[in-house]
Amino acid sequence: MLPAETGVSRPRVATVAGSRSRSDHFGMPFESARFLLFLLSALTVFWALRRSRQAQKLLLIAASVWFYGTYGWEFVALLGLSVAGNHLAAGLVAASAGPGRGRWLAAGVTANLLLLAWFKYYVFFAETFNDALFALGAGAQLQVPQIVLPIGISFYTFQAIAYLIEVHRESGPKAKSLVDFAVFMAFFPQLLIGPICRGRDLLPQIERPAPARIEQFPLAVSLILSGLFKRMVIASLLFSFGVSRIFDAPENYTAAALWMAVFGYTVQIYCDFSGYVDLVRGCALLFGFRIPDNFNNPYSAASVGDYWRRWHMTFSSWLRDFIYFPLGGSRRRRGRVLFNLFATMVFCGLWHGATWGYVIWGACHGLALVLYKYRLDERRARGEDVQRRLTATEWLRGWAWTMLVVSLSRVFFVCADLAVAVTFLSRMFTPGLAGEGFALLLLPVTLAGLGLNFAGDAMRDRFVRWSGALPLPLRWAFWLAMFYLLLAVRPFGVLPNTYFRF
Structure with a gap:
């Protein structure tokens, strides 16, 4: 309220x-x-x-x-x-x-x-x-x-x-x-x-008629193991290292801890949600059903527009087809198009939950998309080729800006109310304040989770090819060993799923 x-x-x-x-x-x-x-x-x-x-x-x-x-x-x-x-x-x-x-x-x-x-x-x-x-x-x-x-x-x-x-x-x-x-x-x-x-x-x-057997069984197992690793290891470790506790009481932590919590939570929610979707797709394949993917390396995006083409893709396409297009999409004058983008993202925030924090989170992404669209139109008007491949410097600059927008806006997404969010943001930009630091292992686990975003699909493809080529007894022994290894290294307990409350 x-x-x-x-x-x-x-x-x-x-x-x-x-x-x-x-x-x-x-x-x-x-x-x-x-x-x-x-x-x-x-x-x-x-x-x-x-x-x-x-x-x-x-x-x-x-x-x-x-x-x-x-x-x-x-x-x-x-x-x-x-x-x-x-x-x-x-x-x-x-x-x-x-x-x-x-x-x-x-x-x-x-x-x-x-x-x-x-x-x-x-x-x-x-x-x-x-x-x-x-x-x-x-x-x-x-x-x-x-x-x-x-x-x-x-x-x-x-x-x-x-x-x-x-x-x-x-x-x-x-x-x-x-x-x-x-x-x-x-x-x-x-x-x-x-x-x-x-x-x-x-x-x-x-x-369709029932298939005679489980098709693409190695892919199903790979998706399940990938999902378990993301959720049970990376996301659970970030949760156990106190990322959520920092958001609950930002007044007790230093600016460095708050920055670490923002980026840690950004990785945690990705591994939590995309890991769950991997589990969904893997389990569905065991019954013979191919479920569409929901993520395409979203933290590789070099713009906010590209991020929303990669993150929660089935929901993003829903917003495009049933909110943005009916409002007029990109077929109107510039001012109306920018309004359509902003209104769609405010609706996106409200879909996540009935709080002002979610509305502001959606509005932040709406403003970022408006800026992205405005600059894209300006570049087209100057005759630039906006479809060309980015240079390494351009990609890095765009990636850093996108990650900053995505991560900072999550403060409103996570904090219990607006007062806590304001405290969090104000302390983030006030270095030198006394408070608790962050767990040292938070940084390497965050980087490992970010690495999954960049290399996860390629690793899974190699895993499918390699394990599928093993003799059947060795294949099953390897899969079971991987499963028990995940059970052995995960933190105690079950990670609460963020998206259950939506």
């Missing part, structure tokens, strides 16, 4: 800090033994049913319901309602013509947005409204209930909205049955934090 202007604070009416999500103490984190047992059981039954594709689909639905239910059985019904409602809406859109087609689309999209608004944004807007009433001296207050945010609701709701719009535009396939659509919406590896799949990504794979 906005900080109070005076020492007088207004009374809260059954308030909470915001919509809360289930913690990682619930459910089945991918790194846990219970998920491994669940995955092996589901795989065994799935491939035993390979003679019947329909039976495999029903098994996937049952497994997904069980998996999601471990995070909160009360939300399984909500997911089921979303699946049934969106399947019905898509059918009505496809069967209609003329104005009725658009009305059914509007009804379906509105229903999805209302569902998301209640669980994710009502508390924020109600408390903001109450703040305004208090500032005006009004005594009336909106009731603010306790609302628990269902894990994954932002992801599966946006996936449903994209599906409805593409059915309306006839730019994507429509599910042939409710069973197919339920698998598309609720497939457990990607249910909680995406990637946000389009119909063309997954529906043709769901509808």
Whole structure:
């Protein structure tokens, strides 16, 4: 909430800090033994049913319901309602013509947005409204209930909205049955934090006959090991070295520690999120499904524009297709185009959460994209070749600026409120202040995680080729040895997943 202007604070009416999500103490984190047992059981039954594709689909639905239910059985019904409602809406859109087609689309999209608004944004807007009433001296207050945010609701709701719009535009396939659509919406590896799949990504794979065996098994194992290393080792070490604690109480730390925390968290969230996506893609491959990648070495980008083409790519393309283009995209006058960019990124911030910190984080990226687009247009107007390969000096300068924007803006993304963020930033730029330093191992682990961004894909490709060429017994022995090595070197406990709360 906005900080109070005076020492007088207004009374809260059954308030909470915001919509809360289930913690990682619930459910089945991918790194846990219970998920491994669940995955092996589901795989065994799935491939035993390979003679019947329909039976495999029903098994996937049952497994997904069980998996999601471990995070909160009360939300399984909500997911089921979303699946049934969106399947019905898509059918009505496809069967209609003329104005009725658009009305059914509007009804379906509105229903999805209302569902998301209640669980994710009502508390924020109600408390903001109450703040305004208090500032005006009004005594009336909106009731603010306790609302628990269902894990994954932002992801599966946006996936449903994209599906409805593409059915309306006839730019994507429509599910042939409710069973197919339920698998598309609720497939457990990607249910909680995406990637946000389009119909063309997954529906043709769901509808095709079952393959006789697991294809690209070495790639699946490589993705799983890569994801475990990123999350269980790099991200968990950065978390255990106190990166989050520094953000919680910046007034206790030196400027050097704050700078180290900013860059450490930048690497931590990359290894956390991209590692989880690697696990999602690897697990999906074991069931015969190719899930789109979400990251393409984002910290190699030499501009903020290129960064957003590489980071959380399925969400970035969603924003482009369903927010930026409908606003007019790049087809308007310069001022309107720059506004479209800024508005899209503010929406991006609000999607992440209903706090002013997320809104400001989105606005920071919006301003950076506006500056990037403005300078790009100026260079084109001077006749420069903006598509040419950058020199090493140009790339380094652009990379440093991009990393600075991405890292500093995360202060608003991570800090509990705006007051903490302001304290953090002010102390960052005030050297000589007394306080605690940072753990010495934080620097090498941060650099190692950054190195994964540059070399991770090439290393994984070599791993797939090399391990795939080994004799089968040696191959399995090597994979198991790698798995147990990861278990041995990881810090104790399970890293809380940042994107679960979105």
